[in-house]
Amino acid sequence: MNACIRAVVRKALYHGIEVVGVRRGFHGLVAGDFMEMKSRTVGDILQRGGTILKSARSDEFKTEEGRAKALLQLRTCEIDGLVGIGG
Structure with missing residues (x-):
């Protein structure tokens, strides 16, 4: 997931698009748990497991x-x- 997040952020920034990440998946989307994503945010995430944004399901989103x-x-x-990643 981190590799995909990094690719989306880098490509968007290259094209002058501001990027905001959603922490904790659908739960964060409902709660408005957003974070600004910059090059430095994703600079060293390829070797990390999981996802820097965390993930969570949301019964409320259903x-x-x-x-x-x-x-x-x-x-x-x-x-x-909105770019959705994962399942």
């Missing part, structure tokens, strides 16, 4: 209300796109 809350979090933070 509901219509939870998805609406996640969408509101994205809009509030002016996030225009």
Whole structure:
């Protein structure tokens, strides 16, 4: 996962796109747990196991209300796109 995160961040930054990571997967999406991603954030993550953003499921996201809350979090933070990684 870290290799994919690194590739997305580096390519987006190359094209002048600001990148925000979501900590703890869908749980973080609903909670608005975002972090700015820079080159230095992903500079040394290839050798690390797992994911620097952590991962978590969310029962709340499975509901219509939870998805609406996640969408509101994205809009509030002016996030225009979302890249989902993993399953």
